[in-house]
Amino acid sequence: MTMPLSIPPASADLLPRLIFWETTRGCNLRCVHCRATATELSSPDDLSTETCLNLIDQIASFSRPILILTGGEPLFRKDIFEIASYGTKKGLRMALATNGTLVDDDVADKIAAAGFQRVSISLDGADAATHDAFRMIPGSFDAAVAGLKRLRARGMSVQINTTVAKHNADQLPQVLKLTQDLGADAFHIFLLVPVGCGVEIGQEQMISARQYEEILNWWYDQSKTVMMDLKATCAPHYFRIRVQRIMDEKMRGETPQPFVAPGTQAKAGHVDVVTTPDGQGLPTPALSAMTRGCLAGTGVCFISHRGEVFPCGYLPVAAGDVKSRPFEEIWRDSPVFANLRNPHMLGGKCGQCEYKFICEGCRARAYAQTGDYMAEEPFCAYEPGERRVGEIHDLHMTSDSPMPETTIPWSEDARAAVARSPFFIRAKIVSFVEAYARENGLASINAGTVAAARCKGESLVR
Ligand code: SF4
Ligand code: SF4
Numbered sequence: 413m414t415m416p417l418s419i420p421p422a423s424a425d426l427l428p429r430l431i432f433w434e435t436t437r438g439c440n441l442r443c444v445h446c447r448a449t450a451t452e453l454s455s456p457d458d459l460s461t462e463t464c465l466n467l468i469d470q471i472a473s474f475s476r477p478i479l480i481l482t483g484g485e486p487l488f489r490k491d492i493f494e495i496a497s498y499g500t501k502k503g504l505r506m507a508l509a510t511n512g513t514l515v516d517d518d519v520a521d522k523i524a525a526a527g528f529q530r531v532s533i534s535l536d537g538a539d540a541a542t543h544d545a546f547r548m549i550p551g552s553f554d555a556a557v558a559g560l561k562r563l564r565a566r567g568m569s570v571q572i573n574t575t576v577a578k579h580n581a582d583q584l585p586q587v588l589k590l591t592q593d594l595g596a597d598a599f600h601i602f603l604l605v606p607v608g609c610g611v612e613i614g615q616e617q618m619i620s621a622r623q624y625e626e627i628l629n630w631w632y633d634q635s636k637t638v639m640m641d642l643k644a645t646c647a648p649h650y651f652r653i654r655v656q657r658i659m660d661e662k663m664r665g666e667t668p669q670p671f672v673a674p675g676t677q678a679k680a681g682h683v684d685v686v687t688t689p690d691g692q693g694l695p696t697p698a699l700s701a702m703t704r705g706c707l708a709g710t711g712v713c714f715i716s717h718r719g720e721v722f723p724c725g726y727l728p729v730a731a732g733d734v735k736s737r738p739f740e741e742i743w744r745d746s747p748v749f750a751n752l753r754n755p756h757m758l759g760g761k762c763g764q765c766e767y768k769f770i771c772e773g774c775r776a777r778a779y780a781q782t783g784d785y786m787a788e789e790p791f792c793a794y795e796p797g798e799r800r801v802g803e804i805h806d807l808h809m810t811s812d813s814p815m816p817e818t819t820i821p822w823s824e825d826a827r828a829a830v831a832r833s834p835f836f837i838r839a840k841i842v843s844f845v846e847a848y849a850r851e852n853g854l855a856s857i858n859a860g861t862v863a864a865a866r867c868k869g870e871s872l873v874r
Contacts, residue, residue, distance in 0.1 A: 426710050426711060426753065427474070427475040427477070427743075428471070428475050428477040428711065428712070428713055428743060429477050429478065429707070429711040429712065430477055430478050430480065430707070430711060430712045431471065431477045431478070431479050431480065431712070431713055431714075431715060432480045432482055432509075432712070432713075432714045432715070432724070432725050433467075433479060433480065433481055433482060433714075433715045434482055434483055434484065434714065434715065434716050434717045434725065435458070435459075435464070435481050435482065435483060435484070435486045435489050435492060435495065435717065436455065436458045436483050436484045436485070436486065436488050436489045436717050437455045437457075437458070437483065437484040437717050438455065438458075438483065438484045438485060438488035438489075439483055439484040439485040439488065439511070455717060457717060457718045458489070458717045458718075459717065459718070459719055459735075461491045461494065461495070463719070463734075463735070464491070464495050465494075465495070465498050467715070467719070467734055467739060468495070468498055468499050468502055468504065469502065470734070470738055470739040470740060471504065471739055472499075472502040472503055472504055473740065474740045475743075476503055476504060476505070477504065477505070478504075478505040478506075478507055478529075479499050479504045479505065479506055479507070480507040480508070480509050480532075481495065481496060481506065481507070481508050481509065482508075482509040482725075483509075483510075483717075484717065485510060485511055485514065486508060486509065486510060487510055487514045487515070487519060488514075492508075492526075493522050493523075493525070493526040496508070496526035496527060496528055497526050497527055499527075500526070500527030500528075505529050506526070506527055506528050506529060507528060507529060507530045507531070507532065508523060508528045508530075508531045508532070509531075509532045509534075509573070510531060510532070510533060510559075511533065511534055511547070511552065511556060512533035512534070512555065512556035512557075512558075512559035512560055513549075513552050513555035513556055513559060514559070515558075515559030515560075515562055515563060516559075516562070517562060519559075520559070520562035520563055520565075520566055520568075521566070523563065523566075523568065524563070524566040524567070524568055528568070529569060530568075530569040530570070530571055530597070530598070531563050531568055531569070531570055531571070532570075532571040532572070532573050532598075532600070533556050533559065533560050533563075533570065533571070533572060533573070534556070534572075534573045534574070534575070535553070535556060535557070535572050535573075535574055535587065535590065535591075536574055536575050536580055537553070537574075537579075537580045537583055537587065538580075538583040538586035538587045538589075538590055539553070539583075539586075540553035540554060542579065542580050542583060543556070545579070546575075546579060546580070557594070560572075560594055560596075561594070564594070564595050569597045569598075570594075570595070570596050570597060570598075571596060571597060571598035571599070571600060571641075572587075572590075572591045572594070572596045572598070572599050572600070573600050573601075573602055573645075574587050574599070574600070574601050574602065575601075575602045575603075575604055576601050576602065576603055576604065576619070576627065577604045577617035577618065577619065578616070578617045578618070578619055579617060581619055581623070581627065581835075581836040582836040582837065582839060582840070583836075584601070584627065584630070584836055584837075585837060585840075587599075588634065588638065591640065592638070592640065596640065597640065597641060598640060598641035598642075598643065599638075599640055599641070599642055599643075600641075600642075600643040600644075600645045601627075601631065601643075601644050601645065601647070602645045602646055602647075603624060603627075603644070603645075603646055603647045603774075603791070604617060604618060604619075605646060605726040605774065605776045605777055605780065606618065606777070606780045607726045607727075607728065607776060607780060618791070620791075621790075621791045621792055621793040622793050623835055623836075624647065624649070624791055624792075624793070625649075625653070625793045625794075626835050626836070627836065628644055628647055628649065628650045628653045629653060629657070630836075630837075631644050631650065632650075632653060632654055632657050646706075646724075646726070646774055646776075647705075647774075648704070648705020648706040648771045648772055648773055648774055648789070649705065649767075649771055649773070649789070649792045649794065650705065651704050651705040651767070651770045651771050652705070652765075652767040652770065652771045652794060655767065655770065704769070704770040704771065704772070705770060705771040705772050705773070706771070706772040706773065706774055706775055707724075708723035708724040708727055708752055708775050708776070709723035709724075709731070709746075709748060709749040709751075709752030709753060709775075710749075710752060710753050712724055713731070713743065713749075715734065715739075718733075718735075719733050719734040719735045720732070720733050720734075721733065721734060721739065721742045721743075721746070723748060723749065723752055723775065723785075724775075724776060726776035727775055727776040727779055727785055728779075729748050729779065729785055730748075731743075731746035731748045731749055732746055748785075751785075751786060752775060752785070752786075755768045755769055755772055757786050758772065758773070758786055758788070759784065759786050759787045759788060760787050760788025761788045761792075761794075761795060761796050762778075762787075762788040762789055762792075763788070764796040764797075765794070765796040766796060766797065767794070767796075773788060773789025773792060774789050774791070777789055777790055777791055778790065815827055815830060815831070815838070815842075816830075816838050816839040816842045817842075818842055818846065818857075819846055820846050820849055820850075820854075820855070820856060820857055821855070821856040821857070822856070822857045822858075823856065823857065823858040823859065825858060825859035826845075826857045826858050826859050826861060826862050828859075829859055829862040829863075830842060830845075830862070844865060845857060845861060845862055845865045848861070848864070848865040849861055849865075
């Protein structure tokens with residue numbers, strides 16, 4: 413039995429729910445993966461203050477989205493607080509996406525006073541060495557953490573964003589712990605899209621479709637217990653995985669978990685409900701403004717520092733330019749957006765997929781791979797109709813990743829126990845179990861050793 417979903421395709425009168433606005437290309441960092449290919453100084457092409465305020469008027473005239481001021485580094489703009497205050501005055505929910513390194517006490521005071529409802533800061537590793545190598549500026553990790561703490565001290569809601577790629581996938585559990593220790597309200601992982609500078613590092617840093625599957629299944633497991641808003645951004649297949657896991661849990665007679673952690677629901681205040689084929693409702697968070705996978709052009713758009721409108725910041729197919737056409741007209745009438753709002757136009761396996769209405773695949777990764785933004789998502793391991801309910805829980809146990817190197821002989825059943833854990837924590841498991849074996853004078857490791865190590869208190873092994 414496959415699981416076609418009864419969620420309808422996006423309609424033409426959808427309003428924007430999240431607008432990412434690249435207020436400037438100027439930035440003080442040189443991140444390896446940057447979409448913006450940032451320049452050192454604010455670009456002369458950046459929109460004037462007057463044009464920015466006018467754009468806010470245009471947006472507020474027909475919608476009330478969350479407006480995320482991003483860059484480059486938005487704090488490079490001298491008028492960024494004027495823009496934020498104006499948006500707040502116009503009834504928009506303003507958010508700031510910053511690298512955090514420029515947030516000294518004075519800037520933190522100004523951010524708090526400008527009415528921002530949330531500030532997101534990127535941490536691309538659990539430690540300074542990993543983050544700084546990615547950001548290409550020594551000291552940027554410590555500066556970002558210090559900025560985050562200043563914001564928390566002022567009562568600001570803080571979100572941590574992490575771009576997941578080969579260099580840091582094995583640190584995800586540690587980054588999650590760090591976000592909790594820092595008191596963040598939200599932790600969003602972003603799966604790398606090979607765009608901008610990301611094109612150059614794409615092949616080297618992209619993880620495989622199967623590894624995405626493992627990460628997203630692990631993410632689902634974490635969402636059941638972590639009291640924080642956890643969101644997998646630009647991983648549209650996470651919505652397919654969540655439905656598969658929940659339906660699978662129901663088949664096994666377990667109480668299905670809600671889509672979000674209990675803490676998230678408390679913060680969200682209310683939840684939306686999507687309906688599954690059996691007529692039952694599944695809750696989904698309202699606060700994170702996500703009701704399905706890829707929202708590019710349906711609930712989300714991106715406005716460049718020059719005023720061009722794109723479906724998202726990673727899909728370089730322009731829908732219009734606010735300098736020459738009203739924003740509402742672009743949002744409602746652009747052919748690019750019309751295509752993206754029609755899942756029946758999806759190609760390849762996404763077009764055949766029973767989950768296409770809640771997932772759609774990443775249109776930017778499809779575009780980067782093929783030049784056709786309606787082509788199939790290249791980093792999804794799912795084959796439409798392939799997985800049946802009841803098999804789904806095995807998905808994250810079938811990695812194409814090799815067993816980490818061992819220093820003590822491991823039996824086949826012990827290796828199998830490791831293979832049942834996500835690829836990115838296996839090295840840690842092996843090292844923990846081998847340390848346990850050495851402490852206890854064991855010359856080899858079998859499944860019993862693994863189980864005993866787990867009993868000792870390490871919860872990494874399934
Ligand atoms: S196309 Fe969709 S999933 Fe891909 S980067 Fe853009 S918004 Fe994210
Ligand atoms: S095949 Fe496409 S629509 Fe189906 S789950 Fe994968 S990415 Fe989503």
